[in-house]
Amino acid sequence: MFIVFTLYPILMSYVYSFYRWNGYGPLEEFIGFDNFIETVYDPVFWNAFKNNFIFMVVLVCVQVPLALVLALILNASWLKGSAFYRAIYFLPVVTTTAVVGLVMRFIFGAYKGLVNEVLIKLGLLDKPVDWIGSIDTALLIVIIVGIWKSFGMKMIYWLAGLQSLPKEIYEAAKVDGATAFHQFRFITIPLLLPVGSVILLLSAVNALHVFDLVKAMTEGGPAFATDMVDLYIYRYAFSSAGEARVGFASSAGIFYGIAVLFISLILGGLVKLTGGKSSPGH
Template identity: 35%
Template sequence: MTAPIAGANAGLNAGLFERIIARRRRRSRRRHTSWAMVALFVLPSLAIYLLFMVYPFLGTIQLSLSAWDGFAPDKTFVGLGNYLALLNDGDFWSALRNNLVWAVVGTAAPLAIGFPLAVLLWSGSRGRLAFRAIYFLPVILPIVVIGLVWGWIYNPLFGVLNTFLEAIGLGDLAKGWLGDPNTALIAVLIAAVWATFGFVVVMFLAGLQGIDMNLVDAAKVDGANSAQRARHILLPGIAPVFTFVLTITLVGAFSVFDIVYVMTRGGPGTATETMAGYAYKMAFARNFAGYGAAISMVIAAISLVLAVLLLRFRERGRG
């Protein structure tokens, strides 16, 4: 009796062992299949990112350390020479000053306009959907169209602004707004704010949707006015969205190029020239590609520092 029982146990153990091995093989195949699927979805995106983002960025770093006119077959390595030349370049500092003005006005104005409008739309005013569409319309318009439209508004001969001033008896104030060094930058900034604030309104409105109305109602019962509710409930409630919008607008202020180029080409003189416009001019108009690349790297460094500081500020606020 012992021998048949032992044989049966051995057979059962062998069958159990084979099933365990088969199960492990199936798991291994599934694991390999899952990794293959991950690679199938990730590798194309990674390849595109490396090809169109990382490789050009590394190439720009290398170019910024060289002297090259954009046509010669060889580049001359100059080390930090381009960066040192920036320190004594008055046009660069003028462009940086314009970017700083843009960062202050072009960031504060959309936030100051966008937040109250978002609160009004969120509070249940009539025609919310229509107003949302109207506010967001400038965001979806091509920046070239916006620049051309505002260029016509500022036109000294038939522009809407000068025509309006003359109609109300203020013709003495009419001028070539984009041709006057004292008003050109502000004129372009007004157009840029108009193009940006709709995005801010929509983003703030999306953030406000997540605020608990019970908190707002309780604050009203306790006697809090609109400003107090905005300060202690609404702004803290949209803090992540606020930080995101602040980062986008502030970083964008140091890389702005398109609307300035369309409206003024950086003129008159250097009154509206930004760092990005100056980099473009040096690289493609004056054929100092290495110098233009160095300016681009300065823009990238400023943007990176600002983004990191704002993200750390956001994380500290969460903590």
């Protein structure tokens, strides 16, 4: 199963990238590195790459620390009904992304959209705004929805890390007169650093692949303002407007895969760097 559905397609994508091929018939027209050269010089590809990078940076910088704050609250012994709140915040994670995207199109829609209705009634807007139909706001809305959709998973990661910390250290710190802030600063943060590095790595890599949400919400529009590399590859591989270009799509996928690998190696180095620094400060 792994060979047929994973390994073979990956290997063949490298082969396809050297051909001008529409996905049907034998591989006949060998063009060498022409597909890669076209990818490098295509401004639409780099626009999609830029959008992907912005999505990743904003999502990680906003979602990861907010998820930690919420995990600290949900892990507190004084909070009643924490299991209920955990389920509520985790619910978007198990919701189908395509369904979420379609629902959000109505919520942020210009015509009788829920967001516009609420903002107009509050007096914050004079007239409806096409949130996902405007170049200025479409990417921001996609990022907000992306943060909300996967927020619960990061929260669970942080909770798992917090609940694995030895309670004896906190009890000893209390005996020594450490305040809650000092416990967080000198015990929680150092002990959570390795876990946080892994969460950062997983969040960044997952954020670089956001095809389903964008496809359902905006399909890359308006004017490629929310276009992502996964969607860019999909358009060329399974084009409904003109002939498909599987060879070119394969080259774009390989190029982007190398970029993702490079980012993963950088973040993976961070994980290794912090792996041995898990002892609390003095």
